[in-house]
Amino acid sequence: MFKIYTKTGDKGGTSLIGGVRVPKSHIRIESYGTVDELNSYIGMVSDMAQHQQISTWLREIQDRLFTIGSVLATAPDKEVKMKLPDLHDADVTWLEQRIDEMNEVLPEMRSFILPGGNLASSTCHVARCVCRRAERICVAMQEHQEVIPQLVIQYLNRLSDLLFVLARYISHINNAPEIEWRARI
Numbered sequence: 001m002f003k004i005y006t007k008t009g010d011k012g013g014t015s016l017i018g019g020v021r022v023p024k025s026h027i028r029i030e031s032y033g034t035v036d037e038l039n040s041y042i043g044m045v046s047d048m049a050q051h052q053q054i055s056t057w058l059r060e061i062q063d064r065l066f067t068i069g070s071v072l073a074t075a076p077d078k079e080v081k082m083k084l085p086d087l088h089d090a091d092v093t094w095l096e097q098r099i100d101e102m103n104e105v106l107p108e109m110r111s112f113i114l115p116g117g118n119l120a121s122s123t124c125h126v127a128r129c130v131c132r133r134a135e136r137i138c139v140a141m142q143e144h145q146e147v148i149p150q151l152v153i154q155y156l157n158r159l160s161d162l163l164f165v166l167a168r169y170i171s172h173i174n175n176a177p178e179i180e181w182r183a184r185i
Contacts, residue, residue: 018075032069032073034134035068038065038134041126050120060094071086087151089151092151098162102165106169106172111181113178114179114181117179121167121168124166135160
């Protein structure tokens with residue numbers, strides 16, 4: 001029987017793919033943990049939206065996030081014996097195409113939009129914020145000379161754009177109000 005617990009992390013360490021042990025506070029662990037958190041929120045958006053096309057798109061994104069998680073969880077200087085999935089430029093292009101597709105039916109944005117108006121839309125905004133945090137952590141990895149493919153950062157950047165547009169799109173198809181921010185003067 002497979003046990004979920006190994007007890008190998010009881011002292012605050014964990015292993016990367018490739019066998020390198022690092023503390024659980026390591027920036028690499030923080031990066032793929034945040035991507036995992038993002039993936040969970042995207043699952044919530046899919047469940048809340050209850051829209052077949054959106055769910056199909058989000059499943060595709062969740063698959064790419066598992067790919068990104070495996071990249072981030074791999075020790076960069078170790079030979080890995082297993083075949084890992086990889087990210088492609090076409091994955092970023094796919095996000096851009098979905099953004100353009102949704103923007104075709106959305107009203108022009110004339111002000112900043114506050115999260116709210118629809119639970120699925122609001123949750124999509126939370127996912128967007130988590131995505132931006134994942135992107136910032138990956139940029140910090142680069143600044144700390146951690147090896148990370150530039151395509152991962154590009155994908156996360158474009159995904160946060162998609163999540164913003166998707167939040168608006170969910171509101172639109174549900175006839176929920178967009179809450180425009182009006183600066184207090």
